[in-house]
Amino acid sequence: MNKEEIGEEVSRFIDANFLFDERHVKINESLVGSGTIDSTGILEVITFLEKRFNVTFEDEELVGDNFDTVDRIRSFLFKKLSSNETR
């Protein structure tokens, strides 16, 4: 799965679970800062990602730098999945 496909899947999950109107999440929108997702919602996103992509996140990976926008999530996840594959 490439970076764009990961991003699309993450966006779909956020649209369906956190944006209740016709709006779609923007790729560079701060998920917490814009009020789209609160901290308990972030845990839901993380749980979804772990299950869907069969990954486990380390404690120190659970920071805004990796998860606060769809763009950051897809880049981080793509890198993580690629490094898992090469192991």
Add this chain to the structure above:
Amino acid sequence: MPVYEYLDHSRERFPEKVALVCDTERTTYEDLGRFSDCLAAYLAECGITRGDRVLIFLENSKETVVSIFGALKAGACMVLVNPTTPPEHLRFITIDCGCKMLISNISRLPTIDVAFVNLNAPPRLLLSGDNSRPSLQDALSFSPSKRTAQIGDSDLAAIIYTSGSTGNPKGVTLTHRNIDVVVRSVSEYLEHSDNDIVLCVLQLSFGYGLLQLLVTFHSGGRLVLEKGFGFPYDIIKRILREKVTGLAGVPTLFSILLQLKELEQEDFSSVRYLTNAAAALPPSYVPRLKSVFKQARLFLMHGQTECLRTTYLPPDEAERRPTSVGKGMPNVELWLEDEKGNRIAGEGEGELIVRGLNVMRGYWNDAETTSRVLRPSSDGHMALHTGDLFRVDGEGYLYFVARRDDIIKSRGQKVSPLEIEQILFSLDEVAEARVLGVPDEILGQAIKAEIVLKKGRFLSERQIKAFCKTHLEDYKIPHIIEFVSSLPKTAGGKVKRSPA
């Protein structure tokens, strides 16, 4: 002591000390003192005087702290409003408290504009980042002059709106003395000092959050102020980097932190205390928190906006009685009364009654509701009837049982089912609706809405949540929506409140 003097006294003692950390910005007591003096002078210039209400509609930031102290120094009463408040509520609160000035951020202007449509005599706006009129930044460079408003301890310092069982929010009025008594009692049992560095992830518009600021500034400590809980490991990094000594939490925050797998390996030796209030901490959290925060004393507490804080459990008792919130804090008298209003002696269950200088003056503009909670108790003297039911054991320790009314406690915040039901009923497709709190490990109680749709009409869960999101604060949006064919009724045909 007027509450703003906390800042002035600490400014005299520690002018160059960093008092406040927000994100990457560090501000000294001297600068905060000067900014708040400038703002107070600006507010006075705008005609704000003793007792006027100044509404503060901001997320946690340096501007919020400056606005709190600036408004108080101008002699005004601050009205702290949750930053996610939707336009209808903002309008209600603005009209209800008759505020003369609203301090906010330009990013909130769309909400403010909707709230103030056709409003007679809207308040003046002072917005951070505003280019079209004098902004909050302009006010902070206004020439500070000597304060003109002379106020006393019995003047109002704050109105904090809280959910009422009748639907509309109620404004809890707190005097400088109310707040000062609580700040001193809390400082005493937490043994607070100028060495303390407190991490506050709670909104300052929430009584428990506001106390973090005030207790810290009262003792000359440092407040690390976050906009919210954010991402789990970012909180951990903050604690480690700032060498935080005190962490104020609610069960949701602790639940988020304890999801991390390797917390035991971090060095939290700087943390000397943890506090929990607003909702009961699941007992299983106590041993885990103790194994993670090895040096920290855990204080399990109870309070409500109407009296800010009532009890705490001495930390040594936390493992023995993890479900107790302890006994009355210093300077507060409290006891339980049964349904007939008789004081409970020994073990038993009843409503918590509170008397002390911490008890609010009443609800703003609402004598009727005030008289229901502030009324003579069994001994004939006035006391606060909290509506919180407790059990007391043979040694006098208190255990929260439930609310006497239908109020839901979610994420530590009070939520009125009626208020949400009113929003749901305004949807044309909805025939019947019932909102309940259901137990939830992370939230304390999750908000569940059961909905009966009119025949032949359809609404999706998503449409309902979208509608709620535009009409309710974020913590009031139902977590669970269940479509049902009918709701249980009482003999009189009313929808039953209890889940059965």
